[in-house]
Amino acid sequence: MMHFIDRIRTAMRERADAPAIVQLGGTESPGRLVTYGTLERECNALAAALAACCAPGTTVGLVAANSVAWIEADLALLMGGHVEVPVPLAFSAEQAAHLLASCSVVLTDGEGQRRFEAWRADAPHEFQSMPCLSIGALVDGAAAVTAQALSAGTLADRICKVIHTSGTTSAPKGVRIRANGLDALLASLWRHATREDYVRYLNLVPFSLLIEQVTALYMPFAAGGTVVLPPVGEAPLGDPGAVAADKLALLRRARPSAVTLPPSLVEALARAADRLPDLDTAALCAALFGRPTAPLIAAGGAPVAAATIGRLAERGITVLQGYGLSENSSVVSWNTRAENHIGSVGKPLAHVACKLGPDGELGIRSASLFAGYSGSDPSACHTDADGWLWTGDLAAIDADGFITIIGRKKNLIITAHGRNVSPEPAEASYRSVPGVADIVLLGEGQETLSAYVLVAAGVDQHALRRELERHGERWLSGVERAGTFVLEADAPALRAGLFTVTGRPRRQDVERHVRQRHILERQAGKLQGGLPAATTPSHQH
Template identity: 50%
Template sequence: MNILTEILLQAERTPNAAAIVQFGRGSGCSFDEEILCSYRTLVEQAQGLCTRILRRVAADAQVGVVMGNSAEWVLADLALMLAGCTQVPVPLAFSAPQAGWLLQNCAVVLTDASGAMRLQEWLETGLDLPRNTMHVVFGHYQQQSAAAPTSRAALSGPDRIVKVVHTSGTTFRPKGVRIRRDGLDALVSALWQRASKDDYRRYLSLVPFSLLIEQVTAIYLPLTSGGALLLPPADMLPLGSPGVIAADRLEIIRAARASALTLTPALVEALAAQAIRLAGRADALHALFGRPTAPLLAAGGAPVANQTLTTLDQLGIPVYQGYGLSENSSVATWNHRGANRIGTVGQPLPHVEVRVADDGELCLRSTSLFAGYSNDDPSSCIVDDDGWLHTGDLATRDSEGFVTITGRKKTLIITANGRNVSPEWLESAYRSVPGVLHVIVYGDDRQFLGGIFVVADRSRADEIRLAIADYARRHLSEIEHIHTPLLIEHSPDVMAQLFTVTGRPRRDAIAPFLSLQKDPSVHEHP
């Protein structure tokens, strides 16, 4: 299948069906629901924006997308597909240097309201960012021609790069993963062999669109099946944003009556806690999801405790864990109806081959593999001469093909919100704060990063904490902020506990060390 072709055909089959639904805040704790656009309107607007873009850039240009989770993002995504441009999505949480690194080769930058504000903040730091911007407003574009020649040309031809998406590296510069059109098509086609068309009739998006997996599940799966994308109120930030607590999204989940959504591990935990409180009630599922049956719930990005998944399953709320990485255009393995084995990340998708190397490393080979990186980084995955992607993750595979992730060869942190953070360069960055001698960053399975800061003089704790916060605000993305650093006075005993003789962090010592601390910084805070 071709994603763009399917969306255009869907607009012909059901032109008046709802494509995007926007929620707003009503009275009290209620939410209002409004159909923002039909399929016909969405395609006409995308064709109009496509024509505007091609007046300013060449068809093969890189185009930055600096936007929040808005209808404008969906419009820009489709317009860039039609135009034949390469989309470079930039998370709003990125720092100015990180954004500048991603945008340096972009001919134009598309923004929505929140993106324009963030871009201005980056520019005010003095960073040299592309000044050629186009502010996108849904409803401002008309279909330019019935035939739409530019869009038809984009449907065929040789494979090309459609996106350059970010993923964590070992420096402040994110790696750019080059995503192929045919690879993305192969992935979506494979996912449809694991789901039914009705699953994505109403998809609620709670995860940032800047993540490739959310572009796939929130935009491409609903719009290739006649479904609708449900957007939370504009002031409701996506999961993983600073200060956002997963449990606070349970209200919109109930109000949205969604047929599908992707959960972060933190949201799975919050949902389980609420389900336990409602256990025994005849209307428990309705109280959770606003409907008599549970929606299709997918989870990934970081592991969820087996007991949590078992509890939910026993309450009639199966959660289907999966595994993927940007280098495979996102999903590689996924549990699904009829083949859900708790504790695993499922079987490979139909287009994916899997093998476990002698050292336990998980290797993938598929038709959705990426076309390489836009910049080199020591943490880059390797594709060998036989086409196998070496993921850096350790895994086992049982006789029925279910894959279990057992660890990582590398030290990449995966938070409970599914965000990837490389600790080494971040620790190096925080060590530049005056008064800080050594740093260990941690955050696996937590909503927010934590950090142990070894300092020369703990009597200056308040001053050092302010300096840490100021440094993070000026130099780091919001995801990389450590809001409640744990400050420890330097001593030989501390150094022996937490560091090797060469100064490398003993990461296996973090949990035992934290368990002995009474400092409230050990506990999570937004």
């Protein structure tokens, strides 16, 4: 069996003069084009330089922006048989030190080097003896080498990556990814996509996320397509300060054939379409995507309101929602063009089996399951003696096999009246209201729910509060509906403190933050509307 990295090598040889990477120009730098031939030479040179200092199987950290250097380092580490540990630049020094603790060396680009030095300043003891090497300097200083000389590390199943996944503590879990697991996943994904879909893929979220490595790099490169990077200095979605609506111009400029969108950008896209009600599908796609047809649009990471996907579908723009987790090498299930059940996350991929536990928890068993964690956390998934991974997600599976995610088992809110509420579907519904940057529902042990709302820049908070109340009355049941709203202007510092790097709320931290605001406003005599009284310690994560 040919591994996915070897398929990419074949594309490099066969399409040497074709564009592999295009970085769009911006205010800070001109654009850049990297052909497959150049990519092959630079990846081989970097792999050779690494081989001189790191034996196959060595654990190597990768701290870099979404850059050409990141891509070259990722491919070179796969070629050389190393274990790669990508670290988000948005991590704190404590989080980064925890994930990098097992690394023998760290690779950086310019932005990554600056972030690494900031971590070192914040936690000098943890980073004191950690060697840090420049990707560009290694490429420039290495001799050319053939691909055949670097194939030993790719011939057998092995641990090829350790991917972070957010837990309930400041020490992120490391998910150990198998090379054969990625092969199985990619083989299943290709059953529902064509090479033409991946002619031109636009990168929008951090490469440190495994799903973006799969869909933004391995699928386009295996297809001989082009990966389009935003201009240098433009933060990906998920980084502090990045705003989904600001990416609409980039979508139009990039003219992608495929994208993977977080829920915030699906919402922004639907609102943009609503502002152009008189355009037919071809004109609307030209206005939104710079091309007369919609790209292959996959969505995941958190629930998207079915009404939002439905509005886009009515205008001829299909959004295929899926579900995954790092423990399965990313994707578990996906809606497809042939079978798109709006409101669900699709059917399991061909190599995945799913079932429900007695309490509705989703279990999966597949050829792409991980090889265990590099750390521990109370939120870690459990694998039973029969090989079923219990995801911690509550789900329903209909007679046709479509999966609907109800919410996180540990996020379940139990009200004072004994009603169980999964907050995620209601949050997705509220998130569709224009002006809502994000929302978190609270209410453990209370008679009614409350909502903490991050408000987009320039939005009138009083008007938004009224719109949220109207939306709840129209679209949500009484038990799901928030009775009070705590609104605060969206800001990078709030994002960093209250949400994980993948955009999931730290619910206990949000609850503490809301209570502190309640105390301060009460002291200042500014309290508007009631907030829940102090609760017993929450079981939410």
